[in-house]
Amino acid sequence: MHQDPDWPIRVAAFDALQRRVHQYGEVLPWELIDEGFSYQGETLHFANRARGIFWPRLMRETALSIKTTVPRQGREARYDDLHSDEGFLYKFQGTDVAGRDNRRLVRAMELDAPLIYFYGIEPGAYRPIWPVYISEVDPAALSFTVVSAAPEARVREPGRFAADPKMLNLERRYATVQVKKRLHQVAFRQHVLRAYEQRCAVCRFPRTELLDAAHILPDRDVRGRPEVPNGLSLCKLHHGAFDADLLGIRPDGIIEIAQSLLDEHDGPTLEHGLKGFAGKPLGMLPGAKALRPRGDYLEERYERFRKAG
Ligand SMILES: [Zn+2]
Incomplete structure (x- = not known):
């Protein structure tokens, strides 16, 4: 050798x-x-x-x-x-x-x-x-x-x-397969966060360390490609709520909060951080239309939220 x-x-x-x-x-x-x-x-x-x-x-x-x-x-x-x-x-x-x-x-x-x-x-x-x-x-x-x-x-x-x-x-x-998977995630996050100017789409929270690139259609879905129109930049709280179907986004960009949360009363995180966004439009969207969430993807995801409720 x-x-x-x-x-x-x-x-x-x-x-x-x-x-x-x-x-x-x-x-x-x-x-x-x-x-x-x-x-x-x-x-x-x-x-x-x-x-x-x-x-x-x-x-x-x-x-x-x-x-x-x-x-x-x-x-x-x-x-x-x-x-x-x-x-x-x-x-x-x-x-x-x-x-x-x-x-x-x-x-x-x-x-x-x-x-x-x-x-x-x-x-x-x-x-x-x-x-x-x-x-x-x-x-x-x-x-x-x-x-x-x-x-x-x-x-x-x-x-x-x-x-x-x-x-x-x-x-x-x-x-090599693992590295490629990771590259996908890294590139997706980088592109999504940049499109949303490093802010949460719901609350505009601006710390990169606490932001995720959420998938609208999950990545196990064949259409769930890691491309910006299938993504949303969300802070940890809103990403978690979105994935748990406690926060939904209508195809017209209006935020909904699950009834179960609306019925609960608690401190500021629940009252302001979640319930406060019910009925409001998304706080941040990409400037370029081509990078905004796809309407049909949002619709499908919103159906899931509605059924869960
Ligand atoms: Zn947020």
Whole structure:
């Protein structure tokens, strides 16, 4: 088994990234990624704004990271990428598999060296995924296949243990599916909260930490795709009430509160936080019509609320 000559730099990068995600959350603005990390007293970069495949100059054979940005025209393409259970397809830089950049990924595949994938969630914001591995190279399609591994694989140095390749494949396949699911949720939340300017659609509460992206049609529904018109930005209280059918939203955007709550009397959370919104219109909607909740989805969901009552 080959040894990865770039392993120490990789470990330093993973550690630094772990700390950054712990501090700032799982979606990082480019500015935070661009600060780089420190290695033997030097500052090295994680990635480069202009390049997809990146390695700091101290890396001898492989790459450190790959990066994709969000296509300007919308999110369809990216969601399609997430729908398959296979790995992520990553396009060659240019057309030559032996080109300067592609060669580094081919080498990473040969060494089974773990990389970081900066996955574009929206312009200027990335979710770092690591470790990822290059599992295949397809010169005809000009693409690599990128798979993920469980986070605990971060500390496994290639060549230091004899993994059963079949088990490893299964493990990575499973991890890739999990990562894609999580990416779906992360992207959905990011897009919904942005559309509602980081406020609750019911009460306009503005703290991002206490906001969720609620599904109108549940995500187990085939139509319940994680797209903004199937979402509502809701604070924890109103999300909980919405999911429990204690708060309903009519297709015309008027809020209803379940009779059982209306009949109860209690402190300010119930009186103001819930009952106070009965009969009022939603407090916050996206400016762009195309991002507002779909009427037919609201109608179907409202039926459920009505039946529950
Ligand atoms: Zn609220």
